């Protein structure tokens with residue numbers, strides 16, 4: 112669907128960005144009867160530069176929204192154990208059925224983002240892909256009143272809205288146009304190289320840690336396993352000198368010789384993708400006529416694999432605030448997000464520093480696990 116299909120020019124909310132944060136917010140607002148337009152410069156159903164392990168609270172959200180069966184029906188395997196490999200020591204953690212969910216899931220972004228877009232459309236949201244935000248429209252009092260959009264064929268359209276939501280990722284155009292300031296930044300960033308292998312035999316999450324290097328295995332759709340390696344940002348370009356395949360192989364051998372041997376016997380079915388790292392931040396996420404959700408408002412290093420889960424939680428916090436319609440509710444949204452997320456952000460930053468020995472990183476993981484248990488419980492207690 113492109114911009115041409117937009118039925119009306121006036122909306123309660125226009126959402127820029129149709130992935131996990133934007134599509135979930137659109138779905139929730141449309142389910143409450145709001146007139147929602149969601150736009151994305153990309154195509155429907157595309158992949159993006161991200162691995163995709165969900166944590167329990169993210170799975171709980173999909174369950175509460177009636178989407179978990181569709182995730183399963185798309186062939187996403189149920190994850191029933193998480194194994195932490197600290198050097199040669201292995202700690203297996205069973206994923207207990209709890210908070211309404213039977214395990215964890217790691218749907219490809221082509222699966223989860225599309226399902227959320229479909230759910231938003233079914234709820235009545237209008238959706239325009241291949242459509243880019245080019246500017247915001249403001250009233251005399253500087254309140255944001257709408258957006259100027261350009262479709263792939265060069266057509267421009269102005270759409271007015273009570274609320275413009277930037278769900279347009281860490282380099283958010285909405286954030287830039289409203290001048291949203293960062294009030295907290297991380298100190299560490301990691302680089303990641305990943306790809307997909309078939310028939311590895313892994314059926315749980317596996318996270319590997321040795322000083323200076325991390326790795327992970329994420330079973331996903333199509334019987335594939337996403338295998339990533341992670342290093343401090345300062346080391347990333349050096350490791351890529353002989354190309355991503357050599358860098359990935361060397362780092363995987365260094366971090367987990369056992370998993371490296373399995374991966375070397377398996378067939379790689381996709382190209383390597385690399386992420387050179389980006390410092391985490393919290394940005395002011397509301398103002399007159401605008402709000403930010405997902406990575407646009409709050410980004411943290413991917414090493415703790417929590418950004419999609421964050422997006423699914425914060426979409427609901429923002430949708431509730433938007434429904435109440437006051438700027439005060441939007442301020443409360445930012446406060447609630449920060450209260451929930453700040454601890455996870457701090458721990459992630461420490462893990463991403465790679466300034467730890469194995470006992471210390473285990474301690475950080477225990478703190479992370481406690482924070483995530485609380486988060487999952489809180490989410491499961493939200494009224495539907």
Ligand SMILES: Cc1cc2nc3c(=O)[nH]c(=O)nc-3n(C[C@H](O)[C@H](O)[C@H](O)COP(=O)(O)OP(=O)(O)OC[C@H]3O[C@@H](n4cnc5c(N)ncnc54)[C@H](O)[C@@H]3O)c2cc1C
Nearest residue numbers: 128132152161162163164244279280405406413417418419
């Ligand atoms: C290497 C890597 C690995 C990761 N691994 C995990 C993981 O295992 N688990 C996890 O939970 N998280 C992971 N994350 C984090 C996760 O990818 C993000 O938190 C998540 O994508 C945030 O979703 P979002 O909807 O906020 O933004 P995005 O997914 O960035 O989507 C933003 C959308 O906005 C659109 N857009 C941008 N600008 C415009 C514009 N001007 N006009 C129209 N559209 C626009 C883009 O096309 C895009 O579709 C990882 C991230 C990286 C980089």
